[in-house]
Amino acid sequence: MADYKGTLNLPQTVFAMKANLTQSEPMSMARWEAMDLYQHMQRTRVDAPVFRFHDGPPYANGPIHIGHLVNKVLKDMVVRSHMMEGMRVPYTPGWDCHGLPIEHRVVGELVKKGKMKDLDALPVEVRRMAIRKACAADATKFIGVQAKAMQRLLTIADYANPYRTMDFAYEEGTLGVFAELLETGVVFRERKPVHWSIANRTALAEAELEYESRDDPSVWVDFEASDPAAVAKAFGLSDPIGSPSLMIWTTTPWTLPANLAIAVGPSYRYVLVRIDGSETIVAADLLARVQSAIGATQVEVIAQTDGANLVGLSYRHPFCEREGRVIAGDHVTLEDGTGLVHTAPGHGEDDWRVGRREGLPAYCPVRDDGTYDDSVPDWLQGMNIWEANPVVVKRLEQSGHLVHQVVFTHSYPHDWRSKTPVIFRATEQWFIGVDRPLKQGSETLRGRGLHAVDHTIGFVPAWGRNRLRGMLESRPDWCLSRQRAWGLPIPSFTLPDGSAFMTPATVRAVAKVIGQKGSDAWFTETPAVLLAAYRPTDDPLAPQGLKVESLEKMFDIFDVWFEAGSSWNSVLRARGQGFPADLYLEGSDQHRGWFQLSLLPALGVTGQSPFHSVVTHGFVVDRDGKKMSKSLGNALEVEDLLKEFGAEVCRWWVSGLAFENDIRVDLDHVRAAGEAYRKIRNTLRFLMGNIGDLPTGDCVAEAMRTPPESLDGWALGELSRVQREVRDAFNRYAFREAHLAIFDFCNDTLSSVYCAATKDRLYCDPVDAPRRRQTQRVMRLTAHTLCRLLAPILPHTADEAFRSMVGEAECIHTHAHLPFQFTAHADWSKVLVARMAAMKALEGAKANGVDNPLDAGLTLPDPDGVLAKFQSELADVCGVSRVSLQRDSTAVTVHDLREEPRCERSRRRDASVRLRADGVALSDRDAAAVGAA
RNA sequence: GCGCCAGUAGCUCAGCUGGCUAGAGCACGCCCCUGAUAAGGGCGAGGUCGAAGGUUCGAGUCCUUUCUGGCGCACCA
Numbered sequence A: 001m002a003d004y005k006g007t008l009n010l011p012q013t014v015f016a017m018k019a020n021l022t023q024s025e026p027m028s029m030a031r032w033e034a035m036d037l038y039q040h041m042q043r044t045r046v047d048a049p050v051f052r053f054h055d056g057p058p059y060a061n062g063p064i065h066i067g068h069l070v071n072k073v074l075k076d077m078v079v080r081s082h083m084m085e086g087m088r089v090p091y092t093p094g095w096d097c098h099g100l101p102i103e104h105r106v107v108g109e110l111v112k113k114g115k116m117k118d119l120d121a122l123p124v125e126v127r128r129m130a131i132r133k134a135c136a137a138d139a140t141k142f143i144g145v146q147a148k149a150m151q152r153l154l155t156i157a158d159y160a161n162p163y164r165t166m167d168f169a170y171e172e173g174t175l176g177v178f179a180e181l182l183e184t185g186v187v188f189r190e191r192k193p194v195h196w197s198i199a200n201r202t203a204l205a206e207a208e209l210e211y212e213s214r215d216d217p218s219v220w221v222d223f224e225a226s227d228p229a230a231v232a233k234a235f236g237l238s239d240p241i242g243s244p245s246l247m248i249w250t251t252t253p254w255t256l257p258a259n260l261a262i263a264v265g266p267s268y269r270y271v272l273v274r275i276d277g278s279e280t281i282v283a284a285d286l287l288a289r290v291q292s293a294i295g296a297t298q299v300e301v302i303a304q305t306d307g308a309n310l311v312g313l314s315y316r317h318p319f320c321e322r323e324g325r326v327i328a329g330d331h332v333t334l335e336d337g338t339g340l341v342h343t344a345p346g347h348g349e350d351d352w353r354v355g356r357r358e359g360l361p362a363y364c365p366v367r368d369d370g371t372y373d374d375s376v377p378d379w380l381q382g383m384n385i386w387e388a389n390p391v392v393v394k395r396l397e398q399s400g401h402l403v404h405q406v407v408f409t410h411s412y413p414h415d416w417r418s419k420t421p422v423i424f425r426a427t428e429q430w431f432i433g434v435d436r437p438l439k440q441g442s443e444t445l446r447g448r449g450l451h452a453v454d455h456t457i458g459f460v461p462a463w464g465r466n467r468l469r470g471m472l473e474s475r476p477d478w479c480l481s482r483q484r485a486w487g488l489p490i491p492s493f494t495l496p497d498g499s500a501f502m503t504p505a506t507v508r509a510v511a512k513v514i515g516q517k518g519s520d521a522w523f524t525e526t527p528a529v530l531l532a533a534y535r536p537t538d539d540p541l542a543p544q545g546l547k548v549e550s551l552e553k554m555f556d557i558f559d560v561w562f563e564a565g566s567s568w569n570s571v572l573r574a575r576g577q578g579f580p581a582d583l584y585l586e587g588s589d590q591h592r593g594w595f596q597l598s599l600l601p602a603l604g605v606t607g608q609s610p611f612h613s614v615v616t617h618g619f620v621v622d623r624d625g626k627k628m629s630k631s632l633g634n635a636l637e638v639e640d641l642l643k644e645f646g647a648e649v650c651r652w653w654v655s656g657l658a659f660e661n662d663i664r665v666d667l668d669h670v671r672a673a674g675e676a677y678r679k680i681r682n683t684l685r686f687l688m689g690n691i692g693d694l695p696t697g698d699c700v701a702e703a704m705r706t707p708p709e710s711l712d713g714w715a716l717g718e719l720s721r722v723q724r725e726v727r728d729a730f731n732r733y734a735f736r737e738a739h740l741a742i743f744d745f746c747n748d749t750l751s752s753v754y755c756a757a758t759k760d761r762l763y764c765d766p767v768d769a770p771r772r773r774q775t776q777r778v779m780r781l782t783a784h785t786l787c788r789l790l791a792p793i794l795p796h797t798a799d800e801a802f803r804s805m806v807g808e809a810e811c812i813h814t815h816a817h818l819p820f821q822f823t824a825h826a827d828w829s830k831v832l833v834a835r836m837a838a839m840k841a842l843e844g845a846k847a848n849g850v851d852n853p854l855d856a857g858l859t860l861p862d863p864d865g866v867l868a869k870f871q872s873e874l875a876d877v878c879g880v881s882r883v884s885l886q887r888d889s890t891a892v893t894v895h896d897l898r899e900e901p902r903c904e905r906s907r908r909r910d911a912s913v914r915l916r917a918d919g920v921a922l923s924d925r926d927a928a929a930v931g932a933a
Numbered sequence B: 001g002c003g004c005c006a007g008u009a010g011c012u013c014a015g016c017u018g019g020c021u022a023g024a025g026c027a028c029g030c031c032c033c034u035g036a037u038a039a040g041g042g043c044g045a046g047g048u049c050g051a052a053g054g055u056u057c058g059a060g061u062c063c064u065u066u067c068u069g070g071c072g073c074a075c076c077a
Helices: A021-034 A037-043 A066-084 A100-112 A116-120 A124-152 A168-184 A228-234 A253-258 A284-294 A349-357 A385-398 A445-455 A464-474 A504-517 A520-524 A560-564 A567-573 A594-606 A638-645 A647-655 A667-689 A699-704 A711-731 A735-764 A770-790 A795-806 A828-848 A868-878 A924-930
Strands: A187-197 A202-204 A209-224 A245-250 A261-264 A269-275 A278-283 A299-306 A314-316 A323-328 A340-343 A402-415 A422-432 A458-460 A581-587 A611-617 A856-861 A882-886 A893-896
Touching (some): A021 A124, A021 A638, A021 A795, A066 A124, A066 A581, A066 A611, A066 A647, A066 A711, A066 A735, A116 A124, A124 A520, A168 A187, A168 A560, A168 A594, A187 A349, A209 A253, A209 A314, A245 A340, A253 A385, A269 A284, A278 A284, A340 A349, A385 A402, A402 A422, A422 A594, A445 A464, A464 A594, A464 A611, A504 A520, A560 A594, A567 A594, A581 A594, A594 A611, A638 A647, A638 A667, A647 A667, A647 A735, A647 A795, A667 A735, A667 A770, A667 A795, A735 A924, A770 A795, A828 A893, A856 A868, A868 A882
Parallel strands (some): A245 A278, A261 A323, A581 A611, A856 A882
Antiparallel strands (some): A187 A202, A209 A245, A261 A340, A314 A323, A856 A893
16 A cells, blocks of 8 residues: 655644754844844834833842743833834833942941941041942942843843943933922921931931840829810819829830820720829720739729810920920820820831821930930930930939839840940931922922822723822822932032032032032032032022032932932933833832832923833732742742743743732743643644745735635634734733733634644645645735734744744844734634534544544534535534535534545545555545546 | 732633623543644533622622731831
8 A cells, every 4th residue: 555645745844843942042132132133123113103111120139030020021022012013112221229228238248347347437428438339339240130131031122221220321310300309399308207326326227227125114104284174174074183194104215305295096085093192194995004014002083085085185294394285196006005105206207207297396305426415404415315214214203203114125126237226316308298389380299199190190900090099199208318328419518507508500510520420429529529510609599608618518318219210311301212101010019119209200390290101010929829038938030940941931921920910920830831832832833834835925915815705714814803802912911811812823723723624735735736825825824923923922932933934034023013904704603613513523423433533424504504605614624524514403413434435645535535546545636636547 | 007909610810880500721531633743633520709798689790897818008129
């Protein structure tokens, strides 16, 4: 018997089944780099519509993690999908360089090496310069590490010209934003308590605190009410009862000189009690605990009232010549103390917040060396606060205000370097007021922000709007200043009288110098040099007769968020990329961060939001939904994933994520993505393998001549639909929809139906048979279209496939989607329904020994006669040897054809099969194809 | 504690303004093919929709409470 395998047109292609991504991806990267793909795309599309997408700067601190991978791949799909739409997409990657985490680690290393002691002895400018130098080196190092990894993810961006918040030009742009904001009048200076290290005379961040056990005096103190009658009234009593007090509890007696108020919970119940003969007020729920704590023997409740009724009462400070008043505080709890909270706005975060609302000053009589200033009673002046603790207690005891004292052991914050206890101390800070009227008109930043959120910004997912609105509604004024070294200096000076001096004009003058020499200049240059471009006489805000030489520099730096939040100016505007951006895309934490803190400055300066839309993604968590962290040991390393699976598999995984919510990641998920990748690759490979002998021609035009009622027409219609769906999904940032549409198309439409049904004609028809060529033309267009649809997700594979079709010199990423639309005959949907019924029937026929569909014939019910016009395709569509139709039937009938002769070439049991001259059974079609008689 | 979000088959997700026996894909099981072959195809079995109340003729879908998890409320970015 002759072997006819050699006469078949079997698939052939150089596009390998095995992707070998780990080796081949870097080759694509090298090719793109050699052709300077990013710049090439900018140059060749100068007149194309622009999509302005702006990269939020990751922090240059350590190698990238899975969160970065997700973020960068999502962004890359945005960039590439818009490029595929024919647009020009300028996209500058950026890095956030300044900030505490870097400084903290760098200083930690300096301490470890024993270098910090020497540095501490130097003048502030010199010391800070040394730290800054080390920080800059650290940031630079990690920018390199991250950029390399991001490129390894096959992302396309202007990596040759990134933005870095520590670049001179960027810093100048940031100061430009600040100068404009100064102009609007929303910047102001005010006191605010911060963690303060007395030993190092510096402010500290939470990260620089170590909690250690410490003994402090714990005291219960009676503050006498000024007006007993008012107290009686608050408790609904007609007559005053003795001389009632308000009992507070504190473990920091040294802050009592700064007491300005007592806070109560308005909804709590308070009791007026007589304890061992004297009347005082405490929270009802805490009475029993207070009683046992202070060891009271006789307790008599006189009356009760709500905390709200106590608000407004006044009291005499036990040793300062002033009165305080009772205010409402949401921070008051019933866990400790008396329910009446000693409030010193200069010495506590909550106290400050509440005090601010009540119009109380952040009074802080403690100097930076931890001693009292002259505003306290003379017996305390100049005393160290820790020494003052027992002195204050003694005084209270002598004056009869002390109810009780014990030694209290608690966990207390200590300075990580000096190991000394830290205090809260109010210092002068720079703020951006969100409720201050902007110079022109009565608008405020908060008002503009809320308006933009509600009316001009688009959100994906939609709940981002609520979230950002909620944050804008409740956010406090923005504290801009930090007392640190690694950052952009706030270019303010002090006048000879000690007051702060900074105007839009001085900031602009300094900005010029910093644009030239970088922010180090602030530390190395004199005020005269820094203000070289400044003329006091031209500045209406300068004091009369100001001499620049008389100024002294201040050394606060900006909150790094102000720097990142100025990127719309330092990058988009400074580089002429256009403003505002079409899109910002970041993790959902950036509602509070970059989104909000870019929005506010931009609204202040330009009146516009810096972005038209924001897209947010969730956070990567482990398989159980728990946060990923190195310490928990549940983190996956990007490097390992790239080594084991390659970037394309990771990208396929990302494209399929429901990224709006938490993103669970597990090795199994990436493995599954690897399987899916192979399926798609194989489908593409099958298409390509079958079009190798098709003469070149106009890919689109030739396919468009396909009859709509043919099987090829159906496939083309599906291709057209999928192309539309995928492009639409990309445009809505619905990557998962695009991913699913592509996957389903490859598996269902192509692999399961179209490829299976056309194998016979592709393999067995004569090479030039019109029917075969028609299928090939559709397959060619399908492959070309698929490459373009896949390009944003799988840039390497799409390019590899494309080049193996059209030549090694080509690159898919310089192309755009093919413009075509095709609609198949509408009744094809009914054919597919009939096919499903046929498949079920064939499955049932296996019980009768008809295992191979080619051993079967089918009779399909066709009551409406709609299937008749597809008669010639039905056998192939169902994978059987032949199909007949019956109008008056409702069920599929399977015919066992195993007794009929089988074509040895096509394996079909066709009516035309007969023995040919060489003694082999062939159908007419196959006989013709091999030239057998 | 407060704000936003999520909790649907083993896994990843659809289920729009409440309405046919709750759908996909993956994995799984059985089978076919061996001319896409470290491929391809067919069929099938999987769910008391986090829990508890409530509204309704009817709830995965609306309301309340609750549990679990994520993000945000800091001189962290």
